[in-house]
Amino acid sequence: MPRLYPFLFLLLGLLVANQASWAQQTEPTISGDFRNLRFEQFAQRVEAQTPYRFFFSPAAVDTVTVQVQASNLALIALLKQVFVHSSLQFAIDEATHRVFITPEYPLQTQIAPDFFEQAPTGTMLPAAAATTGPSRGNRLPATGTSEFRVYDIGPRQVAPASGRATITGTVRTAGTRSEPVVGAAVFIDSPNIGTATDRQGNYSLTVPVGRHNLNIRGIGIRSTRRQLVVHADGRFDLEVATDAAALQEVVVEGQKDRNVRGMQMGVQLLDIKTIKQVPTVFGEADLLRVVMALPGVKTVGEGSTGMSVRGGGTDQNLVLFNGATIYNPAHLFGFFSAFNPDMVKSVELYKSAIPARYGGRLASVLDIVSREGDRKKFGASGGIGLLTSRLTLEGPLPGAKGSFLISGRTSYSDWLLQRVPSPTLRNSAASFYDLSAYLTYDLNPKNSVSVTGYLSHDRFRLASDTIYEYRNQAVSLNWKHTFSPKLASAVLATTSQYDFSLTTTRNQYSASSFAYRLSQSALQADFSYLATTKHTLEFGASTLLYNTAPGDQQPLGDKSLLLPTTIQHERALESGVYLTDRFDLSPRFSVQAGLRYSFYQALGPRLVADYLPGLSRSENTKTGSSTYGSGQVLAHYAGPEWRISTKLELTANSSVKASYNRMRQYIHQLSNTTVVSPTDTWKLSDGYIRPQVGDQVSLGYYHNFKRNTIEFSAEVYYKKIHDFVDYKSGAVLLLNPHLETDLVNAEGRAYGVELLLRKNVGKINGWLSYTYARSLVQVNTATDVVNGGNWYPSNYDKPHDVTLVGNYRFSRRFNIGLNFNYSTGRPITLPLAKYYIDNALRVYYSDRNMYRVPDYYRIDLAVNFEGNHKVKKLAHSSWTVAVYNLTGRHNPYSVYFQTVNGQLKGYQLSIFGTPIPTVTYNFRF
Numbered sequence: 001m002p003r004l005y006p007f008l009f010l011l012l013g014l015l016v017a018n019q020a021s022w023a024q025q026t027e028p029t030i031s032g033d034f035r036n037l038r039f040e041q042f043a044q045r046v047e048a049q050t051p052y053r054f055f056f057s058p059a060a061v062d063t064v065t066v067q068v069q070a071s072n073l074a075l076i077a078l079l080k081q082v083f084v085h086s087s088l089q090f091a092i093d094e095a096t097h098r099v100f101i102t103p104e105y106p107l108q109t110q111i112a113p114d115f116f117e118q119a120p121t122g123t124m125l126p127a128a129a130a131t132t133g134p135s136r137g138n139r140l141p142a143t144g145t146s147e148f149r150v151y152d153i154g155p156r157q158v159a160p161a162s163g164r165a166t167i168t169g170t171v172r173t174a175g176t177r178s179e180p181v182v183g184a185a186v187f188i189d190s191p192n193i194g195t196a197t198d199r200q201g202n203y204s205l206t207v208p209v210g211r212h213n214l215n216i217r218g219i220g221i222r223s224t225r226r227q228l229v230v231h232a233d234g235r236f237d238l239e240v241a242t243d244a245a246a247l248q249e250v251v252v253e254g255q256k257d258r259n260v261r262g263m264q265m266g267v268q269l270l271d272i273k274t275i276k277q278v279p280t281v282f283g284e285a286d287l288l289r290v291v292m293a294l295p296g297v298k299t300v301g302e303g304s305t306g307m308s309v310r311g312g313g314t315d316q317n318l319v320l321f322n323g324a325t326i327y328n329p330a331h332l333f334g335f336f337s338a339f340n341p342d343m344v345k346s347v348e349l350y351k352s353a354i355p356a357r358y359g360g361r362l363a364s365v366l367d368i369v370s371r372e373g374d375r376k377k378f379g380a381s382g383g384i385g386l387l388t389s390r391l392t393l394e395g396p397l398p399g400a401k402g403s404f405l406i407s408g409r410t411s412y413s414d415w416l417l418q419r420v421p422s423p424t425l426r427n428s429a430a431s432f433y434d435l436s437a438y439l440t441y442d443l444n445p446k447n448s449v450s451v452t453g454y455l456s457h458d459r460f461r462l463a464s465d466t467i468y469e470y471r472n473q474a475v476s477l478n479w480k481h482t483f484s485p486k487l488a489s490a491v492l493a494t495t496s497q498y499d500f501s502l503t504t505t506r507n508q509y510s511a512s513s514f515a516y517r518l519s520q521s522a523l524q525a526d527f528s529y530l531a532t533t534k535h536t537l538e539f540g541a542s543t544l545l546y547n548t549a550p551g552d553q554q555p556l557g558d559k560s561l562l563l564p565t566t567i568q569h570e571r572a573l574e575s576g577v578y579l580t581d582r583f584d585l586s587p588r589f590s591v592q593a594g595l596r597y598s599f600y601q602a603l604g605p606r607l608v609a610d611y612l613p614g615l616s617r618s619e620n621t622k623t624g625s626s627t628y629g630s631g632q633v634l635a636h637y638a639g640p641e642w643r644i645s646t647k648l649e650l651t652a653n654s655s656v657k658a659s660y661n662r663m664r665q666y667i668h669q670l671s672n673t674t675v676v677s678p679t680d681t682w683k684l685s686d687g688y689i690r691p692q693v694g695d696q697v698s699l700g701y702y703h704n705f706k707r708n709t710i711e712f713s714a715e716v717y718y719k720k721i722h723d724f725v726d727y728k729s730g731a732v733l734l735l736n737p738h739l740e741t742d743l744v745n746a747e748g749r750a751y752g753v754e755l756l757l758r759k760n761v762g763k764i765n766g767w768l769s770y771t772y773a774r775s776l777v778q779v780n781t782a783t784d785v786v787n788g789g790n791w792y793p794s795n796y797d798k799p800h801d802v803t804l805v806g807n808y809r810f811s812r813r814f815n816i817g818l819n820f821n822y823s824t825g826r827p828i829t830l831p832l833a834k835y836y837i838d839n840a841l842r843v844y845y846s847d848r849n850m851y852r853v854p855d856y857y858r859i860d861l862a863v864n865f866e867g868n869h870k871v872k873k874l875a876h877s878s879w880t881v882a883v884y885n886l887t888g889r890h891n892p893y894s895v896y897f898q899t900v901n902g903q904l905k906g907y908q909l910s911i912f913g914t915p916i917p918t919v920t921y922n923f924r925f
Helices: 004-026 039-049 075-082 271-277 285-289
Strands: 030-032 053-055 069-074 090-091 100-105 150-153 164-173 185-188 193-196 203-206 212-217 224-230 237-240 268-273 298-299 308-309 317-321 344-350 364-370 379-384 388-396 402-411 429-444 447-462 466-482 486-506 512-532 535-554 571-585 587-602 605-611 624-626 634-651 652-664 667-670 682-684 692-705 708-727 745-761 764-778 800-811 816-824 830-835 839-846 856-866 876-884 894-900 905-908 915-923
Touching: 030 039, 030 075, 039 053, 039 075, 075 090, 164 224, 185 203, 193 203, 237 317, 268 271, 268 285, 271 285, 271 344, 364 692, 535 682, 571 682, 624 634, 816 830
Parallel strands: 053 100, 150 224, 164 237, 317 364
Antiparallel strands: 030 069, 090 100, 164 203, 185 193, 185 212, 212 224, 268 344, 298 308, 344 364, 379 388, 379 915, 388 402, 402 429, 429 447, 447 466, 466 486, 486 512, 512 535, 535 571, 571 587, 587 634, 605 624, 634 652, 652 692, 667 682, 692 708, 708 745, 745 764, 764 800, 800 816, 816 856, 830 839, 856 876, 876 915, 894 905
């Protein structure tokens, strides 16, 4: 027996050694220097040392650079170091030696032990409970967060007789900055049924009972899916990952095939990441300038935020901020937009096929939506630049049922004026600020309210003796209610006010102050009803009360000889009702038809001048006046506004769309310039100034390439405008008690072609657009004729426009952006000669808009540097270094004329005649 001991010890040693050897084979260690390697190279080197094989999407890891040195590390420890600052996840299947790399959520390599267990009889599962053992109490949360789990919708034992069930819910972003996702596509593939989330991120979808993959695609989020087993009607809220893997990347996309499969045409949707990437003047992210880089949208002047859409005037654009109208969306002579970029979530521009819920403007609707505040923790962000600084505070409300967001911005821009060529501007001063606040609160699962407040103020002084001030104020209250899974409503109440004042003390005998004000109050109710899987109804009503104080001038000082002058106020009521029905005639052909019927009443009290019929209105043809009492209707207009859109999917990657819409506009901007000016006034339609009516037809072709990563679109349009407001020669617009004598109703027409090529993903991305557009005006009535009654270019006629916006991402922390723009010079009327009549000097002008200013082109460059992406750090920061007008091009801001030695000479004023470098520091706590 003792002789067996050595043999047993030997056998035991062999077993231990074999066990250690087997363990070493199953858990190999890795050594090597993996610094400065792309992930693909890293994976190849690890595969050469171990039996493991990697599986991943190249697009998901294209920005990952490995910076790791390993010495006998296990694979799991090595991968934790590689992805320590990344949102990518990994899962290892030891049985097959496979490593799976996925975004946001790790792949489940094993089935849960109780996966196949069924719910106990009579147990009613919540809408979003999963099939992972409800009897053991380990149900998933009521919010779907994972692609790899199966969610039950509705009670299992209550199967609907129709065989269909309705899923409702809200799509929100995951993480601390949880907020609704607007305009996200929510759909199933088989059968092809889908919808889109509304402004609160809510959706409603009726699908057959059974197993489905629910796809979610939207702007600013990663395309994802959820696996569902639908038993009956139920609620399914979703949390989706933001597109944060590539920080500061320009991605101008909703769902990747939105341009092909969506009903809308002539619509552009931008998120704030795109807006912050495009280089702009002074380094300040400017959403209006990015919008003006889109096809069919043109700037009306160097440095101005005024825009012309498809040949329309600046007043023909409806600018909304959370539903409230903003009349002058500009700061500092038009160099800045009036919206703080830290407040904005997304911007949607409608150029054609404008939804029936919008009314009141002819050319476009620019719908700006603010983001929600952080619902989970308090935070702060901001930026410090050469001209402006901004600060944003946000956090949850008590009970975690809502959030607040407060943002402010101010300027210190006087130093800039010292570098402007104009002597008048060099002796001037300017400043502005804006404040925004947004509060949202969920009363219960079916009711939520949100409140928005907005205030902007500008003040500048010209040559030390003239002070301009103007303000925008807006408040909106939105109440959203869900009646049932198929019927929801939103009630919006808003009030907006724009006013400006001018004070001049240049001459003590003419010192005066001038003030103007426009205010409106509106109430709108919108409803959406999912009638069937093929019919979606939207309907509602709105009413809007205008109140204007066209002008009030008062003398300043005891020596002023000016008499007080007050122009009588104007009031009007604009109302409308609408109905839209979208129906799918086949899986490839869809139609959306809508009708908006608008009503307008010009109200007293008012004293209205009477003129001889059939003659041009003037002081010489005035016959008397008529008096209207308070609330009495002095003019009434009404009419239908048709909206029709069709879509035909030719293939899975291409489609053709057509649309027709009629719009009516009852308020008109009066300006002596083409750019947005603080002294612009607004005139309400009355018995003499009829409302503008516009008809537009559009046809478009859309095609996507390379798995929806490259988009191409071509749209043609023709637009005709009736009763377009134009001016008589020498028109006086301020303090004119009879404006109708200087205004004429003209006819307008516009037509053009818009081409867009856009690359959405990858290290190189951006878009290239070309627009050919004409905008013409004709004044040929029985009483008034301009240019002999012939068609002539409007102030916004710029036939050719080319824009390139490109970005190159070197890494997650470093990227560069380029912006190039070329356009035809705008039309201008030139003085040709001087002459005397009865010893009075006269100027002979060319036909209206017969000549053009020089063509315009500009190149901008911006470089963005991100700080490190450590999760646990006090503040995340970035630097933006930009150069505006890189080539120093002397683009004309204005053209003016002066008499020099008895000769009339023309001059061009260029505000930005040299490259302008800027540096901005951004931070977020």
